[in-house]
Structure formats: structure tokens, C-alpha cells
Amino acid sequence: SQRLLMLPGPTNVPPRVMRAMMKPLIGHRGPEFKELYHRTLDQTKKVFETKGDLVILTSSGTGATECALQNVTDDGDEIIVTVNGFFSERLSEAIKSYGGKPVVVGADWGKAPHIEQLERAIKEHPKAKALAFVYNETSTGVTVRCLQQLGELCADNDVLLMVDAISILGGDNLPVDDWNVDLCVTASQKCLMCPPGLSFVSVSEKAWEKIQTRKAKRSYYFDLLMYKKYLEEGFTPFTPAVSLIYALDEATG
DSSP: OOOOOOSSSSOOOOHHHHHHTTSOOOOTTSHHHHHHHHHHHHHHHHHHTOSSEEEEEESOHHHHHHHHHHHHOOTTOEEEEEESSHHHHHHHHHHHHTTOEEEEEEOOTTSOOOHHHHHHHHHHOTTOOEEEEESEETTTTEEOTTHHHHHHHHHHTTOEEEEEOTTTBTTBOOOTTTTTOSEEEEETTSTTOOOSSEEEEEEOHHHHHHHHTOSOOOOSTTOHHHHHHHHHHTSOSSOOOHHHHHHHHHHHO
């Protein structure tokens, strides 16, 4: 019998999804994989509720978070970040590691920041490039319920909205396009009902514009412009976790 995992993740995976991983491996540069990849992308976009680009990475959720941050952060850029738990603290540290200056909007653990605090931060830092926060802080279970208003606020002020939705996307409402989310990251091992190993970054047109004008390329493996180029050709720039793509296809189909 399967043990019930009473933890934030990895979560229990349905047997049919596990069985999908037993399919024979296929080449990731051939037509069979291209068809699988496109179908799975389209299905997963429905979970994100986006018609924009979606990048699938072979990494943990932290990898997707770093990917999103490093593609839009240049030295000295101010990034407004909410800190109200363990994972939002890590988000602030990641901003520093790429030369950014985190503008911390804090709240006690177990509480969510108020939208008035974030409005004030944007007003006081008019050159801030992005607002980043954890939608559902896994360490406390607190969800930021003003996301839709934040999307409108960021859109009105030409600030990118980056959302860490690792422990919530697919389990609660998060219409990426309608709520003006520019960069949304999640991972396979939580609400998407798959084993760990895949992560995701949805990218808006506004975010692509910022990425294309960045001053420095921070990473080779996590360079979103490279993923975009290969995405247009129907493939991935590096060897993907083919068996996990099978699992995702089954879970989202």
C-alpha cells in the first residue's frame, strides 16, 4: 500500500502517472518527442491559464525561481520582495546573489503583507524593476490574497510581477494572464501530481522585453532567451527529463 505523504511536497503521485514514466525512452530531437512536448506544454498552459510562453526546466522549483530572477536582474536593480516566511527569505537572498538590491516589505511569520505596504514601496522606489513574492508561503501556509490587485498595481507602474507559486499553482486560483503576472514559477512535485524534477516559468511579453534589454547574461543553462529560441523550433536547448514529461502529459491530459 502507498504511504500517505502528509507534507507540502513531494506529494503522492497517482499510479497512472507513475505508470506513464515506464514508457520507452525516445530521442528528444525527433518528431515523436516534439509532438509529446507541444501537447504537454499546451495542457500545462491551461493550468497556468496563460496563452503566453511557458518554459519547462529540468530542475527543482528553486531552479525556476533563480531562472526568473537572474534573467531580469542587473547589478544594482531594486527588486521589491515580500518576506513573511522561510521561502520568501530565500527569495530575498537570491536577489542579492545576482547583484540586485532587495527592497524588503516584511510581515510576521504567519501573516501576509498588506497591499498598502506594497503600494507604498512602489511609490517610494519608482525605479524598482520587479515585485517578487511567494504566493503561498509553504513554511506557514499563508497565502497572499491581494494578487489580482498587485497585478493591476504593477501593470500601472511598469513593474514586473514575479510570483513563486510552487506550492499553490494548480491547487488554487491563479489566472496568470488575467492577473497580469509576468513571471510565474512552479514545480512538478506539488499540485501538478508528478514526481520532483521539473520546474516551470511562464513569461509574459512585458517580461520578454525586459529580458531582451538586460545588461548581463547571468547563466548559460538558465538563459531564457535560449529556451525561447528552441521553443519556437519545438524543442528544448538541453536534454529534458523525458520520463517526467510523460508523467506530466498524463497528469495534465
